[in-house]
Amino acid sequence: MTKAERALETRERILTAACEVIADIGFENVSMRKVAEHAGVSKALLHYHFDTREKLFAEAMTHSFAQTGTDTEGVPDSVPSSVVLARILRSMLPTDSELRQDWKLWQELWVRAQRDTAARHLAVDLYDQLHAWVGGAVERGIRSGEFADCDVTALGTLVLALCDGLGIRLMLDDPRVDLAAARSTIWRAIAPTLGIAPEFPDV
Structure with missing residues (x-):
């Protein structure tokens, strides 16, 4: 070495x-x-x-963000865009122990960003990357004809807002929200815009 x-x-x-x-x-x-x-x-x-x-x-x-993020570049054309998007959503929720750790770091960042300019800029930059991941999957689906044409930026904002809100409930172990319910809620909210089935894909 x-x-x-x-x-x-x-x-x-x-x-x-x-x-x-x-x-x-x-x-x-x-x-x-x-x-x-x-x-x-x-x-x-x-x-x-x-x-x-x-x-x-x-x-x-x-570092944590890069380890748990899901990029849309280089995904084989044979993989449906709905599956790519579902994988991204999976990585944006506290799905397993690694992602729960990632969420704890996000929560620390949110707190620091309220009183620290550098932390606020970092948070915004990371959210920009999340928007790019979601937007990349949606644009891929639009190009292939799998998704209906739509406002990609608005859809990305909706996805991130739903993931944040439901992710917090999952981190709190709220008995009214489990992982399956969170995924289903997000997917049902975006399916009409994308023109796809409302059931969360099997990934």
Whole structure:
């Protein structure tokens, strides 16, 4: 392994550890020492890669987002656009333990964004990427004739709003909303616009 590869591996290990610690105890309770211990590196090495908690938090959010996101580029044409969109929706809800951790980080970001300009810009940038993922799947379906022509931006805004609202209910373990109900609610809301069946695809 080259020096550059070792540095990249260390950086990835630190970011993974930061995601886990922030999700577990919240950003306000996180210290660089705790992250270093969890990552199995020295505090000096951690500071070499990330000189402040704020930079570490921003990088950790971006890292977590990239790991759980679903891109629409490079998907084989044989995969229906409805399946691609359903996969994106799956990644945008707290579907499993990894995505629940991602959601905890999002919740931390929402809180910080209320009083920190850098965090607010980061949140907006990440939402732009979510819009691009949803919009890419919808545009793909429109081009193939699978979806009806529609206002892609408006539909993306609706999808993100529904995912946020229902995702919070799922994170709260609200007994009135389970994962199947959340998916079904979102799909039924967008199906008429897309001109597709209201049943959530089997993905």
